[in-house]
Amino acid sequence: MATKPRVLLLEENAGTLAKLKVEFSALTAFWDIDYFESAIDAIKNILEGPRYEVVVIDIAMESQDPVKILSAIAERFPHTIRFALTDRADDQRMNRTASLAHQFIY
Numbered sequence: 001m002a003t004k005p006r007v008l009l010l011e012e013n014a015g016t017l018a019k020l021k022v023e024f025s026a027l028t029a030f031w032d033i034d035y036f037e038s039a040i041d042a043i044k045n046i047l048e049g050p051r052y053e054v055v056v057i058d059i060a061m062e063s064q065d066p067v068k069i070l071s072a073i074a075e076r077f078p079h080t081i082r083f084a085l086t087d088r089a090d091d092q093r094m095n096r097t098a099s100l101a102h103q104f105i106y
Helices: 014-029 039-048 066-076 091-097
Strands: 006-010 032-036 054-058 081-085 103-105
Touching: 006 014, 006 039, 014 032, 032 039, 039 066, 054 066, 066 081, 066 091
Parallel strands: 006 032, 006 054, 054 081, 081 103
Antiparallel strands: none
């Protein structure tokens, strides 16, 4: 049996992360999803943990610069698909991440 694609999801808002876990729960039959509320823990896992085919990052995060995170992922893991998750990011932040994300999720 083939292994399932690995997905990392970073959302610093605990309430939003809980909702995403519920919404994505049906996908666990097809994907292995690792959820992170801490940007530091997510970055460490990306660099030291398993290889991810997809990374979904909340670009409205407060603790880290999403541009730096997406840039580092693009440089080190160019084949990883990068999604920018946003429901509250401002236009400037969206513009700064536009060239680094393959797709935006609103």
